[in-house]
Amino acid sequence: MSVSLRELWSVFHGLIFGSIFLLAFAGGLAGLYSLKPEWVTVAGLAERIRRLMAGTWVMALVAWATVISGTYFIYPWYRAQPPEGADLANFPQSLLLSNLETAGWHTFAMEWKQHVAWFAPILATTVAYVVAYYGPQLAKEQKMRRTLLWLFVVAFAAAGVAGLFGAFLNKVAPVR
Amino acid sequence: MRIKDKPNGPAAAAVLAGAIGVFVIGVMTALAAASDAVGNMLRWVGPVGPLSGKTGLGVIAWLVAWTVLGSSYNGKNVNTEGIVRWSRVLIILGLLLTFPPVFALLGNVFK
Numbered sequence: 001m002s003v004s005l006r007e008l009w010s011v012f013h014g015l016i017f018g019s020i021f022l023l024a025f026a027g028g029l030a031g032l033y034s035l036k037p038e039w040v041t042v043a044g045l046a047e048r049i050r051r052l053m054a055g056t057w058v059m060a061l062v063a064w065a066t067v068i069s070g071t072y073f074i075y076p077w078y079r080a081q082p083p084e085g086a087d088l089a090n091f092p093q094s095l096l097l098s099n100l101e102t103a104g105w106h107t108f109a110m111e112w113k114q115h116v117a118w119f120a121p122i123l124a125t126t127v128a129y130v131v132a133y134y135g136p137q138l139a140k141e142q143k144m145r146r147t148l149l150w151l152f153v154v155a156f157a158a159a160g161v162a163g164l165f166g167a168f169l170n171k172v173a174p175v176r
Numbered sequence: 177m178r179i180k181d182k183p184n185g186p187a188a189a190a191v192l193a194g195a196i197g198v199f200v201i202g203v204m205t206a207l208a209a210a211s212d213a214v215g216n217m218l219r220w221v222g223p224v225g226p227l228s229g230k231t232g233l234g235v236i237a238w239l240v241a242w243t244v245l246g247s248s249y250n251g252k253n254v255n256t257e258g259i260v261r262w263s264r265v266l267i268i269l270g271l272l273l274t275f276p277p278v279f280a281l282l283g284n285v286f287k
Contacts, residue, residue, distance in 0.1 A: 076223035108276050115205050115274035118231045119198045126194035130187045147260050
């Protein structure tokens, strides 16, 4: 039983960082949605805000770890050009493009994933900053809370597209 | 517990800056698809290719916008409705421009 360095990075990128982000989203969304003055006590509000701040900053940091590890560690292995006569199984992008039936996994799935994934850390950091900036006042700021919910959902959708296609690509042409 | 009101300027600056950052990623993606010269200029990190420049410029635009807007809106209350509306437009455009059929179409039209 062995795992190569490349496979280990893929596990950290998708299974650990990516999964933490996607899983934490539900908690963050519920925390933001339910942050209404009429739904929480004064003591409860302070505790909620502390939890929400910690959760959103963890999400933002994990999102950065996911895109940086994906772009600067795994992607170069994915797109490396094979030498003449090499086994394409070790060169995922070339393997996918070598067959019309699989080319779409690169031209659509990978192309979309690699760009849209970067929306997640930028928008998650924005949400984390605004939550930290307002603190308990956020409960009164209904419009801003709605805006943050929207940004949060877009960040999740971007990470979801990246995660979903990442999982498929890892099946069709894994980085080994 | 008494909550002291903070001005909305810094929060609005952060939201608009985030939207500008993702919009720039979208614009760079479309420009790289439309022009090989732009694509080559965006190869900041060789093994990563143009993706390094597209996302690098997006992150720089985000941080610069945040710094500039943050200092202009610091301590002020601003019209968040307009800022939120523009932010949504920029984010939706960013999403569209990073969608492969859209940037491939733009690439074919302008190449």
